[in-house]
Amino acid sequence: MGEFSIVATINERRLLKSIEMSGASAIRFNSSHVSLEELQKFISYYEDNCALPLYIDLQGAKLRLSRSQPIMEVKAGEQVVLGCRSSQLRSIAVDPRTLSYLSPGMRVSIEDGRIELQVLKLEADFARAMVLRGGVIRPAKGMNISPHPINQIELSSRDSDIVLATRKYGFVRYALSFVSSPSEVIELKELSGREVASKIERELPFSRIEEISASSDEIWFCRGDLGAQLGARGLVDFYAFFSDNLRKLYKPVLMAGEVLEHMVDAPFATRSELCHLKDIQRRGFAGVVLSNETAYGSFPIETIKTVLEVTSDE
Incomplete structure (x- = not known):
């Protein structure tokens, strides 16, 4: 099945080295929570202290x-x-x-x-x-x-400023929120010259998702915003259809959103989380994006080790 990727979100640099050493594949940092100056300071520190790829999460059409x-x-x-x-x-x-x-x-x-x-x-x-x-x-x-009111076809000025300030770093990649059109991804790739993960955070026709995937390096299926948009039944129906067809995207697809949410507050996952984690790997997902589990949770290292244990080929 190949290596299962683990993208770990952090909101401060304190845990950076321990998360890197625990087995994460990459780090995610949300630019929406900091000023451009704070982001630049973080990346300068990152350059000297971490060898993993860094995804800078861009706001895109997301409301905050x-x-x-x-x-x-x-x-x-x-x-x-x-x-x-x-x-x-x-x-x-x-x-x-x-x-x-x-x-x-x-x-x-x-x-x-x-x-x-x-x-x-x-x-x-x-x-x-x-x-x-x-x-x-x-x-x-x-x-x-719901439904999400914005169909954005170009980068915001703030996202563009972030890209211009950070694209010089070879370890930087970008994750673009609420993508609805391949034109957004194409613009970001042309501006940055870097890899782009497109975040699917609202229900789109699968033909549109295929077009977005063709312009992207990765797809992230983000259940948090999808669940808020679609409700319980809408989310599970869309997930079922998406996962049945994800191999048609021909790009790595990562699952994001409450992957091991129980571990935000507990040192162990629920049995249902463990079984679902293995199931998404078998369905063809190439990895997971950990959010609150590593950004705010009390057991970030244990969470990463749990993912490694469950998804190991051994």
């Missing part, structure tokens, strides 16, 4: 909370304000572009559906919403509106 959003907990039944500061209700910072897509009654999910809101009322520069499912709000976390 502001990086200035304070950490706070919201509870079911609470009302909040989206888009501006309020003296009466707690505020969630989103940009004007996101506000323009909202309408009363619409449901908005945050961080792959862990938090869910329902829009109650729109004003000129904010929206009032009810919390349906509570949780901890963190800066720069992803937002989902």
